[in-house]
Amino acid sequence: MKKKLLSILMVMMMAATLLSGCGKPGSTKNDSKPADSKGESSTTEGAADAGGAKKFDDVKLKMLICWNGGFKTASDQYNNEVAKKIREKTGVTVEFEGIMMSETEKLNLMFASGDMPDIINAPYWGGSAGETAVIKKAATEGRLLPIEDYLPNYPNLANSYDVGIVSQSYLENDLNFKGFDGHKYILPQETPGDTADVTNWAYGVFVRGDVLKALGIDPTTIKTSDDLYNFMVKAKEHGFKDVNGNDTIVATTYHNGWDSSGYSINLSDKKFSNYIKQADGTYNYVPLTEDWTNRQLFIWKLVNQGLLDVECFKQSDAQADEKVGNGTALFASAQYSSVINSTKLTGLYSAHPEMKYVPVGPMTYKDGQPLVQLEQNGRAGSPAIIFPSTCSNIEAALTYLDYINSEEGARLCQYGVEGDTYTLNDAGQPRLNSDLLARKAEGDSSVDDELREKGIGYILGRTLQADKRFTWWGEIGAGDADAAPQEMVEYKKARPVERADGYPLEGLVVNYKDYDKVKKFAFEGTTMDDYEQRAYFAKTEAEARSILEDYQKYLLTQDNGIFKDYLKYVTESANSRDDILD
Structure with a gap:
């Protein structure tokens, strides 16, 4: 009898063990650890007694940074100072690699081949963006791991989904996409932890300072597209040279024409959406309007008259760095940080010093209002971190990310080791050592290289979730409070962030019954870009206008004219609630 009872008890214990294993959150056949992983050890300090983040025994993971242009890391990603400290806390090391190709193309190749890393950082702008569509498809086809059951154990990641950090529409339509069937696959990144942490991207048009001096122009007087055009014509006629004594180009952009729209922004309205309310109360799609046509024709004029770099629509960031870094481009349109970085590289x-690029304007909207950086209350699209089904240890990956997103971990990644590269000021905020700050203030780009070799900067840049750096430390980047270029500081004041509560119209129109059909011909792919660029290189304005009108006809005639019905739904959606941002 005793033997029988003992046998029953053993069977019950074995069953309980099996059930426990089956109930592990998110477990799949791919949850096994890599060959160089030695399993888990004690729970990290501050973790909950039951569950919570664990410390691992030298787990190594690979993370792909899926952004065209490559990704600079320390030459030794395992033994640098920051990596060692992270490993002391978590037992995990993540090694990063970048790409030099289209983000959408790389994602498609990876998911099709199954040759995927442990972690991926990629664009996830939401809506109809190409990368977003690829990632959503991968998730619904089982190529990504769900993370919702793990998140309660990682408090520094769990709040990434709070409204205010992300927008309500982004949460509903993209992070909690209905095709995910209640699972969470996307960890939004670079979102603001608080209002003070909203990144001011400092978009604009920037010009070499010696151009202003030679032509006697006050850049703050340039407010309209006509002002800018006249300024560019004078600059072209003057015959400026670059640092090597070569002829210059008047204006350029960064990769693939980003951001040529900065030159024509004065011809636009201050708005959140791509839809505009007409006099009769109905809504139209902006590319179907005369204002859109006029905006593209302005770019045509710049190209046609040799004012805008003909190569800019196909060039890489590396090519733009060379043109701006050598002063070959008199004007550049992008984020100010990109322009400044190009000059640091050279x-x-x-x-x-006379060639220092300074802001033009800022210009105004069509109605004369000064330009601002319009933001929803919470980011409406973001970079994101996803975990392929090939992830060898999802818990180790989340433990790593959770630590880096703690104040302690983020400080380590941004400033390094206290006493070595930074000290605390009277307010208890980390500040880079005075010698490093002095070199930064002088524009010495080798400082960033030296810090990167210690592991500082590159890790946090691609792993930060709800960004609280300003709230924590009073500066977004290391050295900003003491060594940020004064022209950048002043420009951010001139073109500030403006946030608004409300629900974007784009967040409702995706519910149109045939939205997938509309999306394929109207919002996905490069069709609009192709028509625009054909128009830019047309020989005459009449030819350019005809090409743009052909695109408008294309929109209205596809799939038996479904776009007209879609616009009726846009109008209905806009009138369905009183908090619409359009």
Whole structure:
């Protein structure tokens, strides 16, 4: 009898063990650890007694940074100071690699081949963006791991989904996409932890300072597209040279024409959506309007008259860095940080301080209102981190990310080791050592290289979730409070962030019954870009206008004219609630 009872008890214990294993959150056949992983050890300090983040025994993971242009890391990603400290806390090391190709193409190739890393960082702008569609498809086809059951154990990641950090529409339509069937696959990144942490991207048009001096122009007087055009014509006629004594180009952009729209922004309205309310109360799609046509014709005029770089629509960031870094482009339209970084790569300002790029304007909207950076209350699209089904240890990956997103971990990644590269000020905020700050203030780009070799900067840049750096430390980037270029500080004041509560119209129109049909011909792919660029290179304005009108006809005639019915739904959606942002 005793033997029988003992046998029953053993069977029950074995069954309980099996059930426990089956109930592990998100477990799949791919949850096994890699060959160099030695399993888990004690729970990390501060973790809950039951569950919570665990410390691992030298787990190594691979993370792909899926952004065209490559990704600079420390030459030794395992033994640098920051990586060692993270490993002491978590037992995990993540090694990063970048790409030099289209983000959408890379994602498609990976998911089709199944040759995927442990973690991926990629664009997830939401809506009809190409990368978003690929990632959603991968999730619904089982190529990504769901993370919702793990999140309660990682408090520094769990709040990434709070409204205010992300927008209500982004949460409903993209992070909690209905095709996910209640699972969470997307960890939104670079979102604001609080209002003070909203990143001011400082978009604009920037011009070499010596151009202003030679032509006697006050850049703050340039408010309209006509002002800018006249300024560019004078600059072209003057015959400026670059640092090597070569002929210059008047204006350029960064990769694939980003951001040529900055040159024509004065011809636009201050708005959140791509839909505009007409006099009769109905809504129209902006590319179907005369205002859109006029905006593209302005770019045509710049190209046609040799004012805008003909290569800019196909060039890489590396090519743009060379043109801006050598002062070959008199004007550049992008984020100010991109322009400043290009000049650091070449040391332009050290040899030619007179060529320092300064902001034009800022210009105004069509109605004369000054430009601002319009933001929803919570980010409406973001970079994101996803976990392929090939992830060898999802818990180790989340433990790593959770630590980096703690104040302690983020400080380590941004400033390094206290006493070595930073000290605390009287307010208890980390500040880079004075010698490093002095070199940064002088524009010495080798400082960033030296810090990167220690592991500082590159890790946090692609793993930060709800960004609280300003709230925590009073500065977004290391050195900003003491060594940020003064022209950048002033420009951000001139073109500030403006947030608004409300629900974007784009978040409702996706519910149109045939939205997938509309999306394929109207919003996905490069069709609009192709028509625009054909128009830019047309020989005459009449030819350019005809090409743009052909695109408008294309929209209205596809799939038996379904776009007209779609616009009726847009109008209905806009009138369905009183908090619409359009």
